[in-house]
Amino acid sequence: xxxxxxxxxxxxxxxxxxxxxxxxxxxxxxxxxxxxxxxxxxxxxxxxxxxxxxxxxxxxxxxxxxxxxxxxxxxxxxxxxxxxxxxxxxxxxxxxxxxxxxxxxxxxxxxxxxxxxxxxxxxxxxxxxxxxxxxxxxxxxxxxxxxxxxxxxxxxxxxxxxxxxxxxxxxxxxxxxxxxxxxxxxxxxxxxxxxxxxxxxxxxxxxxxxxxxxxxxxxxxxxxxxxxxxxxxxxxxxxxxxxxxxxxxxxxxxxxxxxxxxxxxxxxxxxxxxxxxxxxxxxxxxxxxxxxxxxxxxxxxxxxxxxxxxxxxxxxxxxxxxxxxxxxxxxxxxxxxxxxxxxxxxxxxxxxxxxxxxxxxxxxxxxxxxxxxxxxxxxxxxxxxxxxxxxxxxxxxxxxxxxxxxxxxxxxxxxxxxx
Amino acid sequence: xxxxxxxxxxxxxxxxxxxxxxxxxxxxxxxxxxxxxxxxxxxxxxxxxxxxxxxxxxxxxxxxxxxxxxxxxxxxxxxxxxxxxxxxxxxxxxxxxxxxxxxxxxxxxxxxxxxxxxxxxxxxxxxxxxxxxxxxxxxxxxxxxxxxxxxxxxxxxxxxxxxxxxxxxxxxxxxxxxxxxxxxxxxxxxxxxxxxxxxxxxxxxxxxxxxxxxxxxxxxxxxxxxxxxxxxxxxxxxxxxxxxxxxxxxxxxxxxxxxxxxxxxxxxxxxxxxxxxxxxxxxxxxxxxxxxxxxxxxxxxxxxxxxxxxxxxxxxxxxxxxxxxxxxxxxxxxxxxxxxxxxxxxxxxxxxxxxxxxxxxxxxxxxxxxxxxxxxxxxxxxxxxxxxxxxxxxxxxxxxxxxxxxxxxxxxxxxxxxx
Numbered sequence: 001x002x003x004x005x006x007x008x009x010x011x012x013x014x015x016x017x018x019x020x021x022x023x024x025x026x027x028x029x030x031x032x033x034x035x036x037x038x039x040x041x042x043x044x045x046x047x048x049x050x051x052x053x054x055x056x057x058x059x060x061x062x063x064x065x066x067x068x069x070x071x072x073x074x075x076x077x078x079x080x081x082x083x084x085x086x087x088x089x090x091x092x093x094x095x096x097x098x099x100x101x102x103x104x105x106x107x108x109x110x111x112x113x114x115x116x117x118x119x120x121x122x123x124x125x126x127x128x129x130x131x132x133x134x135x136x137x138x139x140x141x142x143x144x145x146x147x148x149x150x151x152x153x154x155x156x157x158x159x160x161x162x163x164x165x166x167x168x169x170x171x172x173x174x175x176x177x178x179x180x181x182x183x184x185x186x187x188x189x190x191x192x193x194x195x196x197x198x199x200x201x202x203x204x205x206x207x208x209x210x211x212x213x214x215x216x217x218x219x220x221x222x223x224x225x226x227x228x229x230x231x232x233x234x235x236x237x238x239x240x241x242x243x244x245x246x247x248x249x250x251x252x253x254x255x256x257x258x259x260x261x262x263x264x265x266x267x268x269x270x271x272x273x274x275x276x277x278x279x280x281x282x283x284x285x286x287x288x289x290x291x292x293x294x295x296x297x298x299x300x301x302x303x304x305x306x307x308x309x310x311x312x313x314x315x316x317x318x319x320x321x322x323x324x325x326x327x328x329x330x331x332x333x334x335x336x337x338x339x340x341x342x343x344x345x346x347x348x349x350x351x352x353x354x355x356x357x358x359x360x361x362x363x364x365x366x367x368x369x370x371x372x373x374x375x376x377x378x379x380x381x382x383x384x385x386x387x388x389x390x391x392x393x394x395x396x397x398x399x400x401x402x403x404x405x406x407x408x409x410x411x412x413x414x415x416x417x418x419x
Numbered sequence: 420x421x422x423x424x425x426x427x428x429x430x431x432x433x434x435x436x437x438x439x440x441x442x443x444x445x446x447x448x449x450x451x452x453x454x455x456x457x458x459x460x461x462x463x464x465x466x467x468x469x470x471x472x473x474x475x476x477x478x479x480x481x482x483x484x485x486x487x488x489x490x491x492x493x494x495x496x497x498x499x500x501x502x503x504x505x506x507x508x509x510x511x512x513x514x515x516x517x518x519x520x521x522x523x524x525x526x527x528x529x530x531x532x533x534x535x536x537x538x539x540x541x542x543x544x545x546x547x548x549x550x551x552x553x554x555x556x557x558x559x560x561x562x563x564x565x566x567x568x569x570x571x572x573x574x575x576x577x578x579x580x581x582x583x584x585x586x587x588x589x590x591x592x593x594x595x596x597x598x599x600x601x602x603x604x605x606x607x608x609x610x611x612x613x614x615x616x617x618x619x620x621x622x623x624x625x626x627x628x629x630x631x632x633x634x635x636x637x638x639x640x641x642x643x644x645x646x647x648x649x650x651x652x653x654x655x656x657x658x659x660x661x662x663x664x665x666x667x668x669x670x671x672x673x674x675x676x677x678x679x680x681x682x683x684x685x686x687x688x689x690x691x692x693x694x695x696x697x698x699x700x701x702x703x704x705x706x707x708x709x710x711x712x713x714x715x716x717x718x719x720x721x722x723x724x725x726x727x728x729x730x731x732x733x734x735x736x737x738x739x740x741x742x743x744x745x746x747x748x749x750x751x752x753x754x755x756x757x758x759x760x761x762x763x764x765x766x767x768x769x770x771x772x773x774x775x776x777x778x779x780x781x782x783x784x785x786x787x788x789x790x791x792x793x794x795x796x797x798x799x800x801x802x803x804x805x806x807x808x809x810x811x812x813x814x815x816x817x818x819x820x821x822x823x824x825x826x827x828x829x830x831x832x833x834x835x836x837x838x
Contacts, residue, residue, distance in 0.1 A: 020755055024778050103800055109789060111799050118811050119781065197635075201811045216616075222641060222812040243834040250836035336439055358829050359443050362538065370528060370832025379837070380530050380828070381522055392537050392620045392825035393641040394813040406811035409799070410777050413789025415662040417669035418798070 004184050005192040011147055011180050012199040015120040018177035019145035023117050025174065027094035030141055033172035034090035037140070038083040040168030041133065044160065045079045051156035052129065059153050072127045072154055082133035082161070085384075089137040092383045095402045096143045110412040117143030118406045119201040122193060123386075124149045124215055126207035129157040135204075136165050136179045138386050142404035145178050147200065149193060151207075152185035159183070187214070194219040201406075204399075206387055224399065226364075226390035228314040229259030229342040231372040234331040234357065236348035237270040243369060244275065244347040245282050250371045251345070253286045257316045259388060260343045260375045264311060265322045266331045269295070272324045276300050280322075288318045295324035311338040328353050335361050341390040343372035364390050364397040423603050424611045430566055431618040433596035434539040438564035440594045442536050446513035449560055452591035453509035456559070457502040459587030460552060463579065464498045470575035471548065478572050491546045491572055501552035501580070504803075508556040511802040514821045515562045529831040536562030537825045538620040541612060542805075543568045543634055545626035548576040554623075555584050555598045557805050561823035564597050566619065568612060570626075571604035578602070606633070613638040620825075623818075625806055643818065645783075645809035647733040648678030648761040650791040653750040653776065655767035656689040662788060663694065663766040664701050669790045670764070672705045676735045678807060679762045679794045683730060684741045685750045688714070691743045695719050707737045714743035730757040747772050754780050760809040762791035783809050783816040 001009075041048070052074040059069055101113040121144045123135040132148055139146035150158040162181040170176050182193065194203065197220040205215040209227050216223050233251055235244045251262035267275055276299045280290050291306035292299075303322075310321040311334070325331045335344050345367035346357040354368045365375040375397065377385025382400030389395045395403035420428075460467070471493040478488050520532040540563045542554040551567055558565035569577040581600040589595050601612065613622065616639040624634040624644055631644050652670055654663045670681035686694055695718045699709050710725035711718075722741075729740040730753070744750045754763050764786035765776040773787045784794040794816065796804025801819030808814045814822035 020779060020781060023781070024775075105800070109793070113816075217639065220636065222810070224812075240834070246834060247836060254837050356443075360439065362439060362442070363827065365828035365830060367830045368832065370830050370835040371837050373837035374528070374830060374832075374835060375828070376837075381524070391641065393643075396825055397828045406815055408782065409784035409794070409816045411784060411786045411789050411793060413787065413793075415659070415665060416789040416793060417666060418673050418790050418792035418795075 004189055007184070008182065008189060008192045009196065011182060012120065012193070012196040014177035015145040015147050015180060016199045018175040019117065019119045021175045022140075022143045022145055022178055025143065027096070029173060030094065030143065031090040033169050033174045034086050034137055034140060036172035037137070037165045037168035038086040040164045040171070041079065041086070041161065042083045044164035044167075045076055048079060048157060048160040048164065049074055049076065051160040054156045055154055062153075064153065068127055068153070072129065072157070074129055074157055078130065082130050085134055086137045089141045089384055092141065092401060094141065095405050100407055107416065108414065109416045112410045112412075113407050114410050115402075115405045116408050118404060120145045120147065120199060121404065122147040122149060122200050122203045122221070124190065124203060124205045124207075124211070126151045126211060127153050129154045129161055131206060132158050132161045132181070133165065135386060136162070138384055138401060138404060140169065140174070140178060142401045144404055145175075145180075147180050147182065147193070149182040149190070150185070155185055190215070191218055194221060197221045204387060222394070224387075224389045224391055224395055226259060226340070226342060226388050228340050229261070230263045230312065230314050230338065230340040231260055231343045232264050232266055232335050232339060233262055233345045233347065233372065234266040234325075234335070235268060235271060235275055236328065236346055236350060236353050237268040238350035238353065239268075239271060239347040240349055241271065241275050241278070245279055247345065247347055247369070247371045248279055249282055249286060251373050252283065252288055252320050253318070254373055256318050260372050261316070262320065262372055263314055264338070265320055266325050266334055267296075267322065268328075268331070269324050269326055272296070273299055276322070276324070283320060286318070288320055290320050290322060292322045293324060296322050299324075314340070328356060332357060332360050335363070339363060342388070343367065343375040345370060345372050364388065423608055426603070427601065427608060427611045428615065430599050430601060431539065431612070431615040434564040434566050434599060435618045437594035437596035438536065438538045441559075441562045441564055441597055444562065444593065446515070448592060449513065449562065450509040452588050452593045453505050453556055453559060455591035456556070456584045456587035457505035459583045459590070460498065460505070460580065461502045463583035463586075464495055467498060467576060467579040467583065468493055468495065470579040473575045474573055481572075483572065487546055487572070491548065491576070493548055493576055497549065501549050504553055505556045508560050508803055511560065511820060513560065514824050519826055526835065527833065528835045531829045531831075532826050533829050534821075534824045535827050537823060539564045539566065539618060540823065541566040541568060541619050541622045541640070543609065543622060543624045543626075543630070545570045545630060546572050548573045548580055550625060551577050551580045551600070552584065554805060555581070557803055557820060557823060559588065559593070559597060561820045563823055564594075564599075566599050566601065566612070568601040568609070569604070574604055609633070610637055613640060616640045623806060641813070643806075643808045643810055643814050645678065645759070645761060645807050647759050648680070649682045649731065649733050649757065649759040650679055650762045651683050651685055651754050651758060652681055652764045652766065652791065653685040653744075653754070654687060654690060654694060655747065655765055655769060655772050656687040657769035657772065658687075658690060658694075658766040659768055660690065660694050660697070664698055666764065666766055666788070666790045667698055668701055668705060670792050671702065671707055671739050672737070673792055675737050679791050680735070681739065681791055682733055683757070684739055685744050685753055686715075686741065687747075687750070688743050688745055691715070692718055695741070695743075702739060705737070707739055709739050709741060711741045712743060715741050733759070747775060751776060751779050754782070758782060761807070762786065762794040764789060764791050783807065
């Protein structure tokens with residue numbers, strides 16, 4: 001084992017010790033710590049912005065795109081947003097300690113299922129340094145120790161942010177290892193981290209599909225993730241077409257580069273002759289490139305062809321693939337075959353069709369007469385979100401504070417034994 | 420890819436299709452199917468017992484131990500128990516469809532968190548053929564398609580059981596691939612199964628630590644498991660010593676070969692001089708071999724020495740290691756260091772000590788004045804159990820029907836879009 005690997009195991013060990021302590025910290029103390037972390041972050045803004053300039057210069061030398069550099073960049077305003085985020089989280093309800101279920105047996109044995117922190121959470125992410133503060137805040141609030149592993153592009157910014165967060169946390173009495181950043185960013189050093197299943201309880205990767213697949217492939221620790229969002233809107237034969245147009249334009253155009261944006265539109269063949277020309281016009285007016293299947297191109301001239309490959313493509317851009325389907329079952333079949341189990345919608349006035357769609361489309365969130373863009377922790381009222389899961393184990397859909405908890409059974413007897 | 424690997428992927432593909440159908444099957448239909456499965460199993464008992472005799476003969480040739488052969492063996496009585504188990508599960512509440520949370524926003528958007536099946540569950544297990552029927556019953560009830568992968572010792576019995584279960588299920592209208600058995604039992608054929616993360620949603624390994632570690636190491640699918648149960652009782656300085664004796668004897672002796680049996684006893688040094696001789700006598704009377712640390716051996720003569728290795732050993736036998744600790748914190752520290760996060764108990768009349776123990780011992784179930792043997796789905800009132808988890812993701816502690824479910828968000832709008 002080399003020095004860097006030893007260091008990573010030591011980080012995980014410290015995190016485990018911190019987690020055992022954090023589990024018993026009161027909400028009041030955690031909230032005070034979050035505010036102290038925000039204060040320390042704000043006090044350190046000059047140093048953090050200086051470190052960020054360093055990262056930006058390195059990024060320019062490495063030839064990062066303008067979009068990447070923008071995501072990486074920290075202004076005083078962005079530091080303020082991170083601070084506000086921490087204060088906001090300090091005001092949310094603490095999920096820890098909630099009694100989820102309770103039973104008193106006839107022999108007076110009391111069994112309680114109590115919400116507890118998960119323990120140690122590793123968050124692995126790319127460029128944006130705000131993820132550092134956001135993840136730290138959500139983990140501390142939910143009583144978890146966090147190991148942050150950001151990308152090389154943001155290493156100086158992240159070190160500055162974590163140093164400030166630590167100062168605040170320690171000043172408020174939290175264990176010094178509640179929030180730790182991995183200093184080394186070589187990809188191969190992710191491997192020793194991802195093998196610490198005795199010390200780390202959960203890995204949350206946030207970033208591009210490449211990073212997430214790498215983490216999922218190599219981790220012996222449970223991973224909660226989503227690879228991508230290939231989201232669908234299905235316009236049923238009984239759809240309100242004006243509503244359908246509004247939902248589709250919103251889902252495609254309002255923010256095309258995010259995971260809950262629309263990628264494929266399915267239209268029932270009975271309404272396609274009326275609806276397809278209309279929606280193509282509406283989308284073209286918003287600079288969307290439309291790609292249709294053969295049936296669609298018979299209805300509207302001059303649109304590009306969609307191929308088999310389009311059905312599995314997350315464009316994250318102003319491009320939409322369109323397929324004409326024979327009926328509801330064909331729409332459901334398409335989504336369950338090509339979709340990514342993220343967010344899918346039906347537009348219809350037909351209650352039976354809606355019911356069937358909602359029950360059999362196998363996605364984290366299904367929408368009836370609403371935009372897929374609404375699949376979001378903030379929109380659902382969770383107060384904060386650490387990501388969206390398309391997995392089915394533990395957390396599915398937007399992950400807020402509750403999804404960062406586990407539970408334990410607390411059993412209280414009077415000398416009870418097993419008979 | 421060879422023929423057997425192709426077969427395994429085909430099994431997973433069929434399971435995924437069956438799961439999509441099963442998600443929409445009503446409780447009534449599932450319950451009827453469970454009863455039909457029990458009927459078919461009972462009708463096939465002669466053929467199953469004949470197949471089992473075949474397995475037993477092969478097992479004898481391979482030199483399986485008497486205990487193994489006993490676990491493998493199926494009598495008419497044991498087939499009847501499997502049938503009764505299926506009928507019992509048919510009478511439990513169906514968790515699917517339960518609304519776990521609901522919110523109506525001011526703009527009348529309705530967001531519901533609804534319990535749904537997980538999808539496809541692979542159960543990987545060893546000798547006992549009753550696991551076949553039990554797992555199939557719990558998975559069908561919770562709307563999941565199941566892939567059963569039993570051991571080579573029981574292959575003929577398992578094929579007989581699954582053939583009968585399938586007959587019953589199909590007769591009652593379930594998809595033919597709701598319950599499938601992997602025909603090949605070579606260990607290396609577990610690998611293609613454990614890599615089908617696009618088709619299989621969860622793996623539950625049941626068996627010895629070797630099997631479970633193999634599965635956890637090689638799976639790209641989420642795994643819920645427990646490796647072992649190194650369970651502790653801590654006798655506090657304020658313990659009722661008669662109660663402590665009763666709990667310890669129960670936890671150690673009532674069924675020593677199971678995961679929630681006691682393996683290490685911790686005694687506060689203040690009560691050790693009074694309590695240790697007494698408990699050693701009580702345990703010796705039950706044929707328990709006691710192994711003490713140095714401090715303990717100064718108090719009681721003629722007991723074996725416990726070494727560092729004993730603290731991490733799951734005896735599954737009439738052996739108990741004993742350590743004298745300085746205080747509550749030392750007891751908690753020992754458990755969080757050497758334990759397996761399974762089941763741990765404190766015996767005390769001191770409420771503050773109990774509270775601290777329950778909050779900071781990081782185990783799936785913690786007990787105050789009660790035996791660790793009570794960590795069990797049946798004891799907790801779950802009606803049925805597919806195993807116990809020491810993980811913190813998704814399910815912790817006894818896993819019943821609810822733990823075999825996930826959820827989805829069902830969002831109902833009136834043309835709602837993201838602003």
